[in-house]
Amino acid sequence: MKISINLLPPEDIALAIQRAKFYKIQLIGIIIILTMIFLTSLTVALRILQGRSMAPVQTKVVAAEQRVSDLKSTQGYLMLLKDRLKVIDQYLGVSSKQSLVYQLMDKLIPPSVIINAISINQAGVVTFVAIVPDSISLDNLLSNLTDQESNDGQIREVSVESLNRGRDGFYRISFKIKSEIL
Amino acid sequence: MKKEIIKFYSKYRLYIFPAIVSLSSLFLIVFAIYPQTMKLIAGQKSTEKLINRSKLLDIKVAALENLNDKDLSRKVELVLNALPPEKDFGNTFALLQQLVIQPGFSMTSITVSNSSAKVGNSDSFDVKLELKGPRILLSTILNNLDNSPRLIRVKSIDVSSNQGQQNVDVALALQVLYAALPQNYGMIDSPLPELSQNDEGLISTLESIKRTIPATAESPRGKSNPFE
Structure with missing residues (x-):
């Protein structure tokens, strides 16, 4: 059994405890300061290394930029080509609506019908004046224009403006037609 | 004075030392560690970006270098014939004459309007054609115009004929398209457009149309190199 007897006066004991406490604090403080200094040095060193590793990449980018600049006119040609093709795609080989309407009328008018005038305006109204030799042709013409099966549902409205029968037995007829195409 | 300071420190060192350590650490964190770490992170990001x-x-340069300059110039010439940067009346007249x-x-008359109108993103000028010919062939003319090597839209059609005559008088109002050259041909970083199959198809179509109408095989007017 170990018996420890401290014979020091109480003031000295308090002083010794205070000193031991301070040494502990001092040790911890120094560790903290050293850690901070280490971290500071580490970040600064990493920054320097990073700056050095960035330099060759930057040089490479500048070189690539220069090469692209040298090929600027090729790039310009390609951009122009693509830009123009976008517009050409919208119109090339795409029939104008007026052409489509004319072709539709051409298909629907029986060959026996003599066309005096046909006009397709920008608003899409077809004005049509014709001479029809007989009532069968007239029937055919009217049924073609009004029957959805014959005109594939592409005619919205047919208005007969005038219909006369002359002494020669020919019918003179004028229409206004609105097409679904327009 | 010095002795007093030492005495003061000895008395309160339990508080003064930790305070000095804390303040120093704080100073290092605020003025060195934190800003450097932030810069490091930002630097890492910018390195990745670079x-x-x-x-x-590099990919762009390789793609540009792989392009055949002659082939590209030929394609550009074709599309500039189809949609020139200017009105180009001379070639338009020659082409319309061929198509008709x-x-x-x-062709009995041709009237050109100097005013411009917008068709989509392009400009256009009006041309009025007065023609005479067999009615049965009018569809071919309309088809020719719709498939012309220069972009042309039919605006209105007027056909009139005398009774019993095969020939008809036709008045066609047309819109001939043109478009100014783009202002921006792309920056260094802008992605390079790729020609799709559809684009190549369009170019082939333009080539075959051009072959059928040899009189229009002129180069477009204006600068030979629009990028100069």
Whole structure:
């Protein structure tokens, strides 16, 4: 059994405890300061290394930029080509609506019908004046224009403006037609 | 004085030392560690960006270098014939004459309007054609116009004929398209457009149309190199 007897006066004991406490604090403080200094040095060193590793990449980018600049006119040609093709795609080989309407009328008018005038305006109204030799042709013409099966549902409205029968037995007829195409 | 300071420190060192350590650490964190770490993170991001940019630029350079300059110039010439940067009346007249005469029509008059109108993103000027010819061939003319090597839209059609005559008088109002050259031909970083199959198809169509109408095989007017 170990018996420890401290014979020091109480003031000295308090002083010794205070000193031991301070040494502990001092040790911890120094560790903290050293850690901070280490971290500071580490970040600064990493920054320097990073700056050095960035330099060759930057040089490479500048070189690539220069090469692209040298090929600027090729790039310009390609951009122009693509830009123009976008517009050409919208119109090339795409029939104008007026052409489509004319072709539709051409298909629907029986060959026996003599066309005096046909006009397709920008608003899409077809004005049509014709001479029809007989009532069968007239029937055919009217049924073609009004029957959805014959005109594939592409005619919205047919208005007969005038219909006369002359002494020669020919019918003179004028229409206004609105097409679904327009 | 010095002795007093030492005495003061000895008395309160338990508080003064930790305070000095804390303040120093705080100072290092605020003025060195934190800003440097932030810069390090930002630097890492910008390095990654630079590497990616470098890769993209390399790919772009390779793609540009692989392009055949002659082939590209030929394609550009074709599309500039189809949609020139200027009105180009001379070539338009020659082309319209070809498109009309080929099917057997004769042109009695041609009227050109100097005013411009917008058709989509392009500009256009009006041309009025007065023609004479067999009615049966009018569809061919309309088809020719719709498939012309220069972009042309039919605006209105007026056909009139005398009774019993095969020939008809036709008045066609047309819109001939043109478009100014783009202002921006792309920056260094802008992605390179690729020609799709559809684009190549369009170019082939333009080539075949051009072959059928040899009189229009002129180069467009204006600068030979629009990028100069």
